[in-house]
Amino acid sequence: MGIDSALEKTVEKILQNTEQQIISNLKDALKSSQQTLANSQSSLEQEYDKILAEGKKEAEKLEKQIIGNADLDSRNKQLLLVEESIEKVFQKAIAKLQTADRNESYSKLISSLIKESIDTIGTSEIIVQTNSKDKSVVQSLLSKFPGATLSADQIDCLGGIRVQSKDGSMKFDNTLDARLDRLNPLIRKDIATKFRG
Amino acid sequence: MSAQGGVQYSKIAEIKGPLVVVDGVESVAFDELVEIQTTDGQRRLGKVLEVGNRKAIVQVFEGTTGLSVSGTSAKFVGKVMEMPVSEQVLGRVFDGLGRAIDGLPEPIADKFIDINGAPMNPEQREYPRDFIQTGVSVIDGMLTLVRGQKLPIFSGSGMSHNILAAQIARQAAVVGTSDEFAVVFAAIGVQYSEAEYFRRSLEESGALKRSVLFLNLADDPAIERIITPRVALTVAEYLAYDLGMHVLVILTDMTNYAEALREISAAREEVPGRKGYPGYLYTDLSTIYERAGRLRDKKGSVTQMPILTMPSDDITHPIPDLTGYITEGQIVLGRDLFRQGVYPPVNILMSLSRIMKDGIGEGRTRGDxxxxxxxxxxxxxxxxxxxxxxxxxxxxxxxxxxxxxxxxxxxxxxxxxxxxxxxxxxxxxxxxxxxxxxxxxxxxxxxxxxxxxxxxxxxxx
Structure with missing residues (x-):
């Protein structure tokens, strides 16, 4: 047996040992990584669940935002439409009041307005103001209210009267405009109810 | 509401601070609503504070700047101040007097309710129960807010109470029930930037839909601040007791409210109490805080979370002191935590929710x-x-x-x-x-x- 064959055997042995060592190392590494994988499985699952829950939460938040804003937007558009229609009704009513006949029933209305004004102000010593259309109606009624005089100044209104005490310290607005203004919220409600059926 | 209206008086005897003294009045009632008309036809609202010897002292909500004795007139409307309410108020933004400021028309009223509210019959009151989830751990976990409770936040100048208030307004909810929930948010004397923050915060989160905002800005007349919490609570009561919703009312900043009260008291030359606040500060605050609660046979509830900044962080100051007597606990924000960058900087050792035990536990939150x-x-x-x-x-x-x-x-x-x-x-x-x-x-x-x-x-x- 020559030197070469002994050398070959030695090399082969070393190779075998190294191979076994490498295989053993690989097996250990495989085992260790399988162990690590098994260990991290539960924490990974927890992490996965957490990410999923956060994503779900974020999605719900976004859904809430989008739906909330869309609902509000459509509600606001509806409000504007209703208001536009209410405004049209008011304009028509005002036009009707402007052209209303100054007949007997209107005269009765003015009479009740004067009486109401005197009761509210607490004195019959009053100056009554009205517009040019109602001047003759008011003038004809003042004889029923001693102490009341018609002012030469005319006011700009749809109809009705404005009174003030003779010393000028108290005023009471009983024009149709003022009454319409005071009842505006109730009239708006009635109109809106009719729109909605 | 009637078409009759009221008498307009033009004899103004005196204008003193936020007050106008009207002379020669007859049949005027305490707390009656007054329309002040300026020389240029502008209208301002006020209310009667005192009547006697044919004189009425009127508190003008929008201030008396620009008013003169001659040319100003006062119309006594014949009713107390009312807030028009309906479901349409949800999602809307109003000023401190309850007028719409969001560019939309005034809501069509279902009812007109006296802003002072009707006192709750103590016999009809139900004990506050069940929990409101704010989504803020320190509150939900340790200082739980209970439906019908009044739980104030005591803060200090510059601290993050407004951020916390907005967060609560966005996140608050009743869990485990299909009952409807709403937030009424009243900003009293806040800066424009803060008001914008509140508005944007609710809009962007989609929470505005179930909220009502009342914004009284720092540059609005101080006197308006007397009205803001009252209109807010009137809306809250309507939503709770007429529509059956659970309503959380956030009032910030109640210190500004008390300052406005002091201003009026000084103008009326009343004998001042502690730190110049009127002697009736306790009674006045209770007329606001005591509007929280639940009523028997009514589905809804009104829960209050007033926020106040303690001058110089002094918890013995009359405002937090008297507030603490009326409310059911307090959440105190700590300056040290705030400086450390902790948000929300709640000092739990000084905080307490007195009726927390009735809103938590098995069946409500969790047994432990x-x-x-x-x-x-x-x-x-x-x-x-x-x-x-x-x-x-x-x-x-x-x-x-x-x-x-x-x-x-x-x-x-x-x-x-x-x-x-x-x-x-x-x-x-x-x-x-x-x-x-x-x-x-x-x-x-x-x-x-x-x-x-x-x-x-x-x-x-």
């Missing part, structure tokens, strides 16, 4: 809620003592258990207390965090919780 909350309170309190001790003897002089308590203190502030401005935590998440904090201690240190809960929730490290 009260006990784990007590344990956290106990541990954090001990941590504060240990911190003080460590400042004197140093960490080297502390025992092993003491060091654990130091860890608990840090964990409590960093993990449980600290929360993102947009972070909405569920009650289970909150309770989980509370367990995580106390799990830093050995099991034998957990003396406030039952063993069964320790077995179930203790988090081994």
């Amino acid at each position: 809620h009260q006990e784990i909350s007590n344990q956290n309170y106990d541990a954090y309190s001990r941590a504060q003592e240990v911190r003080a001790l460590a400042g004197i003897v140093g960490k080297a002089g502390l025992t092993g258990v003491d060091l654990k308590y130091l860890e608990v203190g840090d964990g409590f502030e960093k993990e449980f207390l600290t929360q993102g401005v947009d972070e909405n935590r569920t009650i289970d998440e909150t309770l989980g965090l509370q367990w995580k904090v106390v799990s830093l201690l050995p099991k034998n240190e957990l003396t406030k919780v039952k063993d069964k809960f320790i077995d179930q929730y203790y988090q081994e490290r």
Whole structure:
């Protein structure tokens, strides 16, 4: 047996040992990584669940935002439409009041307005103001209210009267405009109810 | 409401601060609404504070700037101030007097309600129960808000109370029920930037749909601030008792309200009480706070969260002092925590929700809620003592258990207390965090919780 064959055997042995060592190392590494994988499985699952829950939460938040804003937007558009229609009704009513006949029933209305004004102000010593259309109606009624005089100044209104005490310290607005203004919220409600059926 | 209206008087005897004295009046009633007309035809609202000798003292909400004795007239409307209410108020923004400022028409009223509210019949009151989830851990976990409760936040100038208020308004909800929930938010004397923040915050989160905003700005007349909480509460009562909703009312900042009250009192030359506030401050505040509650046979509830800034962080100042007498606990924001960058900087050792026990527990939140909350309170309190001790003897002089308590203190502030401005935590998440904090201690240190809960929730490290 020559030197070469002994050398070959030695090399082969070393190779075998190294191979076994490498295989053993690989097996250990495989085992260790399988162990690590098994260990991290539960924490990974927890992490996965957490990410999923956060994503779900974020999605719900976004859904809430989008739906909330869309609902509000459509509600606001509806409000504007209703208001536009209410405004049209008011304009028509005002036009009707402007052209209303100054007949007997209107005269009765003015009479009740004067009486109401005197009761509210607490004195019959009053100056009554009205517009040019109602001047003759008011003038004809003042004889029923001693102490009341018609002012030469005319006011700009749809109809009705404005009174003030003779010393000028108290005023009471009983024009149709003022009454319409005071009842505006109730009239708006009635109109809106009719729109909605 | 009638078409009749009221008499207009033109004899103004005196204008003094926010007050106008009208002479020669007849049949005028206390608290009656008054329309002040200026020389240029502008209208301002006010109310009668005092009547006698044919004189009426009128408090002008929008201030008396620009008014003169000659040319000004006062119309006594013949009714008290009313707020038009309907379901349409939801999603709307109003000024401090209840007028729409969002570019939309005034809501069509279902009812007109006296803003002073009708006093609740004590016999008809129901004890506050059930929990409102704010999504803020420190509140839900340790200072639980209960439906029908009044729980104020005591803050200091410059602290993050408004951010917290907006977060609560966005996130608050009633859980485990299909009952409707609404938030009425009244900003009293806030800066424009803050008002914009509140508005944007609710709009962007989609929470505006179920909210009503009342904004009285810092440059609005101070007197308007007297009205703002009242109109807000009137709307809240309507939503709660007529529409059956659970309503959370957030009032910020009640200190500005009290300042306005002091201004009027000084103008009326009343005998001042503590720090110049009127002697009736307690009574006046109670007319606001006592509007929180639940009524028998009514589905809804009104819960209040007033926020006030304590001048010089002084908790003995008349405003927090008197507020504390009326409300059911308080949430105190701490300057030290705020400086450390903790949000929300709630100092739990000075805070308390007196009726928390009635809103939590099995069937409401979770069976261990009260006990784990007590344990956290106990541990954090001990941590504060240990911190003080460590400042004197140093960490080297502390025992092993003491060091654990130091860890608990840090964990409590960093993990449980600290929360993102947009972070909405569920009650289970909150309770989980509370367990995580106390799990830093050995099991034998957990003396406030039952063993069964320790077995179930203790988090081994």
